[in-house]
Amino acid sequence: MMATAENLITGMLLIIGAGFTLVAAIGLLRLPDLYTRMHAASKAGTLGSGMMLIALAVFAHDQSIVTRALAAVVFFLLTAPISAHLLAKAAYAAGYRLWGSSLHDEMAGTLPKRHAPDAAAQDDEL
Amino acid sequence: MAAETVDISHAMVMAPATAGDWLVVAPVAIPILFGALLLMVRHETRLHSGLAIGGLLMTLATNIGLLARILNEGPQVMTMGRWLPPFGISFTADALGASLALVATLVACVCAFYGLKDIGATGRRYGFYPFMLLMMAGVGGSFLTGDIFNLYVWFEVFVISSFGMLILGSTHQQLDGATKYAILNLVGTTLFLTATAFLYGIFGTLNMADIARKADAMRETGPLVTLTMLYLLAFGMKAAAFPVNFWLPASYHTPRIVTAALFGGVLTKVGVYALLRVLVMLFPDERQVLSGVIAWVAAATMILGIMGALAQSDIRRMLGFVVISGVGVMMAGLALGTEEGLTGTVLYAFHSVLAMTALYLLAGVMNEIGGSYSLHDLSGLYRKSPLIAALALLLVLAVAGLPPASGLWPKVLLVRASIDAGQPWLSFAILLTGFLTTVALGRVYILAIWRQKEAPAGEAAAAASPRIGYAALVILTVPVLLLGIYPDPFIRIAAAAATGLIDSSAYVGAVFPMGVQP
Amino acid sequence: MRTLIFRTIAPYLTSLMVLFSIFVLLRGHNDPGGGFIGGLIAASAFAIYGIACGVSPVRRALYFHPMAISGFGLLLSTLAGWLSFFFEVPFMTGLWTKVSVFGLPVDISTVLFFDIGVYLVVVGSITSIALALEEREHG
Amino acid sequence: MEAILSFFVAIFFAVSIYLMLSKHIIRILLGVSIFGNAVNLTIFTVGRVVREVPPIIPEALQMPDTITANPLPQALILTAIVISFSFFAFLLVLAFRAYQELGTDDTDGMRVAEPEGEPLPPLGY
Amino acid sequence: MRLPLINILLALTWTAVSGSFTLANFIFGFLLGAGTLYLIREQVGSLGYFARSVKVISLALLFLYELVLSAWRVAVLVITPKMDLKPGIFAYPLKVDRDFEITLLANLITLTPGTLSVDVSEDRRFLYVHALDCSSPDDLRRDIADGFERKIMEAFR
């Protein structure tokens, strides 16, 4: 009985987690600019993998695995926003401007600019 | 110690390891220890040279002890971690490995001594002596290990250490030279690793004695000729054989002269050693199949090498090409594969280690008193220092293979071996190389030493004679001369080395005393 | 890098990672891990610390020069091998003994010291590289 | 699986060598890095491949009771990875310093040790 | 932060006494220790400790809820054939001023729906936040102020 529940929960978590991950990947492809893509990666992606780790924790009977899996999730939640922040800040600082149809940019003017804010020219040599 | 509750006799060596047994590993473990120690006292640069020379002398002492033991008792083995061979890594020292390790350590001692003057505080702080010690650990490990993957590791140890020595100073020349040296050497060692991977896939073992005894059985099923060819290429690269020798002339003239001296003396010989060990001892039949290729490679290396020397104005660069040419000569013995030829190769290796190191140091001293490395500028050294003129003459004779110095007998042996083996053209190549060496170095001698460009007013300026340089040169010239005048013991050791390669039974027997597969 | 958010969190991350690295080091004999991986993780930790807060705090935190730590690691590993000399067994033979720490039996072995040496070498060298490069950037 | 891996490894080797044949030091370095991976995969493949079962003895056993992946190539690769990483790091910094000092990343431009247009050695006596 | 330390010491004592150094036992010991501290709450002034613990847990729960919601919104957004996006960056005036609090807030914002912290201004008075739907930045600002920022201040002050 216990095993059945475990298997079911594990399976569900896996599918949902993988689903979130896929959604994040789709978002990464579909969304129009870096900043919007980051929303997909840092939320759906983090949650997806986090769920799969929890699935592992549910599945495993070894309590050390359980604790490590949970620790991994926490660790993951700790670092994910930091990387998002760093990347966003760096991109912005490097002159990577928002998508053309963005509504506001209240941050404009806070950082020295180098490049023309033209996304097409922002390729390479960043 | 926890009491052993399980029977370990099926997995471990039961005989105790005596202090004498430790001689096999000491020449590697001592320099590592000292290298690590030096790093810990990195800022106490005054301690460095003393510690380094002390460590090297200890290493030298163990080398001597080891060789003596081998000559008395045959190959010595210690299997690390007490595991039975072929499961543990067996250090297996035979006459070949131990003698080369001894000669290499000797020149390292001299170079460390020379470094007293050549290497300042900055050079020391950034690791000249640790690099040197670790390099010697790598070189020693390469000579003494009986495990082919472990050989790869020691190769890498000395290669990376050589990188460190090479860039110490960061001059433009060094950076350029080191780039080429590093990339090409990396490719070479990676090919070695690749070959070793294939070897493991075929044999399922890495112990060289184990491979030697299994080679016959595997010859049916495994692609051993291709494997051997790959080893030939990889080690050929390390030895600086044509057409994979470019890294050497590109870099050897760029570092401090003491570094170049150590490189020129020691490094290519490790490649030659590996060629001997693998091609002669492990894959003799395949070596036979490839002997034609090896012979051509040898001839091309020696002749193009010495032609390269003829083309140089800078004596350091010239010496780089002389090193290459010597590699070609050593490969001639490998191509022949006869006892006589291999004896010649090993003897040449002894000679080359000593003479090339000495020549580079000589170049350093010449620069010091003559103010240049260029043949266009050097002159008047005879007047400034008759001692240098005499030492230079001896060393020139040594590399040219003329009496009374060390190069003569290996040349004689190799020429005789190629005649005896029915390969007279190879002996022609060797003799031609000797001839061209005479031309190249003879010219250096008359230009740099004899020629007197300006009036000998500069003699006063040369009053500061580089005493350490002189002493180092004299120390090295003694064995060079000894090898020329009384070569018998050296030839005997070389012959023992060659015999041990051709008939690996002593080597295999030392590793597997039971003679049966455990 | 002048970012408050990163700078605030980096020290905690660093200690967390160093902790994890020691964990990985000590369990290496039985599970994936070991001195090398542990060392890499610890070195990464110091690299993050250095990038976030500058090189000097890291150097102060380590107290010894990273290369000296590396040298000590190699010395430790080699000495772990040399210890065999006194037991008449070949170089680098694993020697095991049990000691009691607060009544708990703990296995102490030369192999462990060897692995700790590996860890220290890796931590020292990689940290030294990262710091040296980081320093060049801003030096 | 060995066959697939052989093919895979061949691609790794080819790509790395193609990159190393470039004149640009960065491309060469990228090639060097891939070269290392190619060799590691080679070592892995020659030890023959077993899927998914790591060479770790379960807590309850004294020795493995099933066929595990071959541990030896893994150990060898670990050593090799470390070494190739070290070399890579060194080369990278070397390239960087060379670029800094010599002002070029084109190996054709880095001809200080063997400069172009050198004079002949003295032809007299 | 004295009390958490005492609590941990109590937990350690428990594991030592019970002779089992497992994490589960440690947590059990920690809870037991918390219980014992609760018994002497007036003498050691641990009332705030427990109140704050509750606040922290409530912050964590809020965060988890927001995270799931956030992921879900992204999912819905990206799989709709025609994405309706009105992104932009707005400046959020910070009330919290300690490094730790700013960092926590920024991270929480990042992990929650439609918002992502880009940077903190040099004078630490503004947090620049990127939003997927930036049509009404004032609403967003109010949400943050009433949500995470308030909870953080409750939990850590």
Place this chain on the structure above:
Amino acid sequence: MSGSEEFLALAEFAALALLSLSFLLTVVRVLIGPSLPDRVLALDMLVTIAIGFIAVIGIRTGFTLYLDIAIALGLVGFLATVAFARFVLSRRYEQEFVKRDTLGIYGDKEP
């Protein structure tokens, strides 16, 4: 094999399929960029997916020890992002470097 086990096996398979697809989509983003932060973001995403992948493989094979790799991956993925951010941010230093160099102030070169 019980029903729940069958379900789990199916779920594993489905998860692997979804993750594989995610991998490929993310790789596409790495390839098409267009900017460096986009690629870095995608690389970070790859790491995230890999963590999930590891979890699934751990469940599928029963070798839960792969978990530690996941932990390390979370760490290193983070590290890579930090490094790139660091790189992008320090580009301004390079501007300085170039300028000073042309003025001849940056004195690392041989005279």
Place this chain on the structure above:
Amino acid sequence: MTADSQWLTFLALMLPFAAAATAPLLTRLFRHNAAWVLALAPALIFLHFAGLLPAVADGRTVAGGYSWISSLDVDFSWYLDGLSLTFALLISGIGTLIVLYSGGYLKGHEHQGRFFSFILMFMGSMLGLVVADSFLTLFVFWELTSITSFLLIGFDHTREASRRAALQALIVTGMGGLSLLAGLLVIWNVTGAGSMSALLETGDALRQAPLYMAALLLILGGAFTKSAQFPFHFWLPNAMEAPTPVSAYLHSATMVKAGVYLVMRLNPVLGETGAWETILPIFGGTTLIVGTLLAVRQTDLKLMLAYTTVASLGLLVMLTGFGSEKAVEAAVLYLVAHSMFKGALFMVAGLVDHESGTRDITSLGGLRAAMPITFAAAVLAAASMGGLPLFFGFLAKEEIYAALGFSNGWSSLLTLVALIGNGLMFAIGFAVALKPFLGAKVETPKHAHEGPVLLWLGPLVLGGLGLIAALASSVSHQFVSSPMSSAVAGLPVTVTISTVPHVGLPLLLSVVTVALGIVAFLMLDRGRALMAATLQTIGWGPDKGFDQALRGLTRFSFGTTGVIQDGRLDHYMMATFVALAASLLIPLFLFGELPSLPAIPDAPFYEWVVLLIGVIGLGAVIYARDRLTAIVSLGIQGFSVALLFMLLGAPDLSFTQFMVETLSVVILALVMTRLRLSPTDHRPTGEKISDVLVAGLCGTALGLMLLRVTQVPFNGELSEFFAQNSRVIAHGRNIVNVIIVDFRGTDTLGEIAVVMITGLAILALVRIRAVKPARATGKEG
């Protein structure tokens, strides 16, 4: 030979070297008078060898020696028969006089001690050469004579001409030495004899061996270069740059005869064949004519003598190769005579130069009054050289003509050659001996008067000996000529010719020679002009050719090296990888080591995906147009490898690979801040194609090899052992880790050494600045 005298002979052979070692000190003590002390060494040696004369005259040989390099069957042994003993006596005897002469000639020279050293070392080498029995001992001494002669010719090292001459001699004779070595080793190989004594026992073996011709040519290569046979003669006149004692000793009396010695020594085993009797006379005869003609051209006394030396050596070779006992006798007599008269004349030339300040025959004259003793010595020597009756040269010339005769066209031709050569030599000899002394006094740079005893003693003794030896011909024949001839001929020969002329063809020819010589003497100036004009017209000679060859060699080497070692890393890499492709593909195909076709593999879809990602990553690295895309793409392929490791049961590897790939990316990113990747791969299309081809071939080859290797049945005993003992004995469950720290811990020790050194090396790279040491040692933790 008794043990006692064996020891003495050894001592005699070592004595010159010992004397050489003490010479600088002695010279510092006694200045030029050290010559008297130092001359004791050769004198004692002479006495020792003279003591062996009776035994040798008895037809015995004196052999002895010590083991030297037993591993090579090389002994330090000697073989003294008539030939070698005569040479030993000439060397030590003339050597004694030369040492004395040097004392006077270099009086006051700051490096006189060094000069004594060199000349004594040369003497020891020469002595060793002629007495050596073991081939290799002979070779060693042979080369030592070249080396010491290099030092002596270059003694006046500040002059370019000296340096050139020294190098030239070294190169030419060095080349010959190598040829000799090869020849000796071929002989050793063919006959199994490694020493002269053993070889002489083998009879016809060598002549009948298939390698006879090779051996012959190689030996002659050594002999002809050393003995200055045309066209290798040019170095000898140039060697006149050396101080005159050297010219007198090395370049007339001793060293240049080493080649003749060799030919004579091997005559019994190499001679009496068509090749021998063709090659030697042709080369010898040509050398004789060329030498005399060129001698005519010269005005410098030493050069005149030098060319006649060349000619004489030609004559000796021609005679030795003629193939009759008589010719051998003639050669022997001429050799002895030549050593004496040429040595004397050289010393005379030096003496004249020393006293008058010039050696130009056209600016000398009338010195007879000022230098009567010198004049006497000169006349005595010239008389022997010209073959006048009562002198030893006369015996030689008689014997020459007697040997050659007119028995057939060949011998007639050679006789004619000898006639012309001797005639011209007569002229030159007397020109040197008479012109400076007779006639009106010519003003010379220095005011000439008779030199000190050290200087005139040598020429006078040698000149006088030419007379005495001839007068006491029975004695000299008994002890010298006959034993030597026997040794050369390989059978007992008795020389009988005496100064009492017998009417016959030889005498007639002698008369013709003298007549010819007188005519030539009188027409010497005209002849000189003619020769000068002729040489001017030819405009080229081997001497010039030497320079051209050396320069050409240098230029050719320079060009070749410039092509091979062109400083371009991409070329080096290309060569390396072409070699790699060839090294693998050729044996794979040639030795049938190709793999068999594998079955279609079966792998789960996600493995394919991982592999695909890897390949995509690789493609992306290649196509990356900026550095960062390249780095990220690199990350992808590394990531794929790590995942693959995980899927294939290698968690540790996967773990490490992830860490290492990330750290690589980190370091790349740290470093790349300043390192640009140019946006395009600059390779031209053609180069790209060849690169793709080579890379593709290498990849294919390595892939094929890998596939082939995996098709070999696998031996997993090592891993089996590790699995069995990992936990039981080594106390670890992670077998990989146990291998790393225990089973194969030594690998790891090396590995961490690599890591440590890398850290240090990078630190050095980053910190050390080439110029600013202040900064280099600056701040640092």
